[in-house]
Each structure stands twice: as structure tokens, then as C-alpha cells.
Amino acid sequence: MATDATGSKKKLLIFDAEEELAVSLAKYTAELSGKFAAERGAFTVVLSGGSLIKNIRKLAEPPYLDSVDWSKWHVFWVDERVVPKDHDDSNYKLALDGFLSKVPIPTGQVYAINDALSAEGAADDYETCLKQLVKNGVIAMSQSTGFPRFDVMLLGMGPDGHIASLFPGHPLVNENQKWVTYIKDSPKPPPERITFTFPVINSSAYVAMVVTGAGKAGAVQKALSDKQTSSDLLPVEMAVLQDGEFTWFTDKPAVSMLQNN
């Protein structure tokens, strides 16, 4: 069962168990796929790594396996580790094994990083790729921000409140020019990664913030409490969409430190 916390700028869905969350997340994503395929003829989907890939598993099952128009999907990564694509740390490999190998998205519409480049080179290369896709009309542009506007970002959050490879207290959280940047000292291994920046994340049309498990309850409590001060924001709290819909997909353990839950 989902609980809707109305009155908040962000929508909070709370599920009794991860299984129900996964059912709802598949429906949410399939509906957005239908909407954007009809409106724009393309559906741009941004994935994180981590447990998110397991959470989207039901998209690769009936009825969605057959009902979704996978030919319209274009898949990107909000962050990627700078390792070979067949390395166990690769977010591409994680998504390929757990999701992409099970659905018929054209391989040319799956945008992995160039793993032959340095972190800096891979970030520049990915940004160039995004700019080309904006020119081609595959990725929309936000008129209000001047940054690309992805149709949906399906994101996880770390126990420290990080999203993408934007970590608490790291200067990268303040990047406001680049679309894609790099980090060489990630506190979560491996240290070298590329990541979308906040202006890109915050220009999205839809964001699903998918958070399960008691280990994340502290960050969820801070993010959803009213006592936020601008000097002390977790990265997840800096995800504030300019003109989009932000939905938390949580399970009971993840919200166990919220009052009234």
C-alpha cells in the first residue's frame, strides 16, 4: 500500500515491502514511457547504479516486457565508474546484466561511457554525446534552465545522502556550468567516476528517488524533515526540480525514523 503525503512539494510513496515498490516503479516508468513516446517519439531514461537496478526488475517481466515500446528508449547513466565496461564495478555492466540484456532496447540507444578514456576525458566525451543528442532532438532542452531535460531519472541514494556521484561536502555539488563532470576522490569506491551535475538533474521532467532499507533511514529523515538549513544540505536535498515531478519510492524501513510512520 502506498501512502501519499500531500502538501509537500515532493511526492512520498511508502510501500510495505520492496516487492510492492518494484511493482509500482515498473508501472510508473512504463506509463512515462508511453507518455513521452507519444509526445516526443523518444523516451530518455537515466539510471543510477546500486540497488536501483534490482528495483526496476519488473519492467523486464510481463506485462511490460511486451507492452512497452522499447524502440523509443534511450538509456543514460547519471554516474559511472571509470572502469572497463566488463568490470564488476561498472554501472553499465550492472544494468546490462540485471535489466538491459532482458529488454529489446536498440543497442545504439544505450549510451555507455568511453572506457578507454581518463575520468576527465570520459566526462567531456559524455557531455559531447549529450549535446549531439540534444541537437538531434533525442534529448529535450529545458527552456528555463538551458540544460538538458531528461524525461525521467531513476535514482538511488546512498546512506550518506549522496545521489549520482555527488557526495556530501564535496565541491562537485556546486558545479553549475558543466553537464557532466568527474571525480577522482569518491569516498565510495571506486574513486574515479563521472557524474551528471545538479543543473542537469534538476532540469529533469520526472525523478524517481528509490530508497529502501533501514540503513538509509537517517538520510531520509533529514531530507524529509522541515528543519533544513541551506548551509547543511545533503546532496539528495539539493535535488530540487525546476519544473518537474519528484517522487520518493520508499519502503517502511527507509522511513522508520520519520515521525508518524
Ligand SMILES: O=C(O)[C@H](O)[C@@H](O)[C@H](O)[C@H](O)COP(=O)(O)O
Ligand atoms: O555508482 C554509484 O555508486 C551509484 O550510481 C550511486 O549513486 C548509487 O545510486 C547510490 O550509492 C545508492 O546505491 P545503493 O542503492 O546500492 O545503496
